[in-house]
Amino acid sequence: VIGFDSTAPxxxxxxxxxLSKTATDLMINALIKAGGFRVFERVKLDAILKEQDFQAYSGRVDPSTAVKIGKMLGVDxxxxGSVTSIIYKKSGGIKIGPLSLKKSSASVTVTIRAINVTTGEIVFSEVKKGTTSKSGVSIRVPVAGGLGLSSxxxxxxxxxxEDVCLQAAAEFAVKMDSRAIVVSSLPLEGYVVKVESTSSGAITKVYINxxxxxxxKVGDEIKIFQEGEVILDPKTNEILDRELDLIAQARIMTVKEKLSIALVTTKFSNIPIMPTDIVEVIR
Incomplete structure (x- = not known):
């Protein structure tokens, strides 16, 4: 989960x-509650992006940026998300020193997206509204870095x-479950995460995600492609199409929990196999 920004006036x-970190943690917790997801810890994500000096991390994440970050992290x-509207209201108030009795409510609108790291496809995009209201005793305490927000x-x-995140996570989990049924009949795709070759280059092993x-499974054949020109939507930066050059074929020798190791059996080009090259399992 990449930090949520806000463009709400x-x-x-x-x-x-x-504030973004707080919203991000709410989304992470919602996905964990929904079940079916293994979520990358935010603190580790921040550390890796800082170590890699990923400058785009301060701006909005579009599909092309998500693909770069996702491949760097090894996630699927x-x-x-982006908060586009925040309406906060409060009324009443019998003040007793720093304390006051009051009623308050908040309404937010948030756009939440999920992007497939391999293809750049936006697999989930919803605009959700969340509300909350309460009454009681409160004390005004400034929030650090909170744009003047009180506690x-x-x-x-x-x-x-949080209401929005819980709604979205529940819908996303259902959608991904139904999508898994459809995807099982489609080509299985991933990407190369590591390449090992002998000094002569005669034997090459590739690790895939x-x-x-x-x-x-062991014995499966995979095709290895190198990505050529990527055609982006000029308004949304969504990946519309991409050129793929077939450079090699390999056979799966070992399957582990989170990766597989394949031995290259055929090379169709002198172009070296590189991490992030796309792989497709031959069905």
């Missing part, structure tokens, strides 16, 4: 802010964002 924040999907308004706003859960 009066509540604008970037994905490298503390990147989930990202009371931040609590209401992030409760509404398809493990036991993918259904790949």
């Amino acid at each position: 009066g509540y604008i924040w970037r994905i490298d802010s503390e 999907l990147i989930v990202t 009371e308004s931040a609590t209401d706003i992030f409760s509404a964002i 398809l493990g036991e859960d993918s259904g790949i």
Whole structure:
């Protein structure tokens, strides 16, 4: 899950802010509750992107950026979101020193997307609304890095964002379950994560990001492609098409939990096999 940004008037924040981290953690928790997902820990994600000096991390994540980040991390999907509207209201208030009795409500609109790292396809995109309301005693305490938010308004706003995350995660889990049934009849795709060759280059082993859960098995044949020109939608940056050059074929020798090892049997080009090259299992 890549940090959520906000373009809501009066509540604008970037994905490298503390407010973004709070919203991101809410989405991570929602996906874990929904079940069926292995979620990359946010702290590790931040550390890796910082180590790699990934400059785009401070801006909005589009499909082409998601593919780069996803391949760097070795994940299948990147989930990202953007808060587009925040409406916070409060009324009443009998003040007793720093305390006050009040009613408050928050309404948010969030766009949540999931992007397939291998293809750049947006596999889930929903605009969700979340609300929360409460009444009681509150104390106004500034929130660090919170754009002037008090603890009371931040609590209401992030409760509404949590509502959105829980809705989206539940729908996403159902969609991915149904999609898995359809995908089982489609070509199985992944990408190369490591290449090992003898000094002569006669024997080449490739490690790919398809493990036991993918259904790949020992003896399967795979094609290895190198990506050529990528055609992007100029408005959304969605990947519309890409050129693929077949450079080799290999046979799966070992299948592990999260990856498989294949031995290259045929080379169709002098182009070297590289990490992030695309692989397709021959059915």
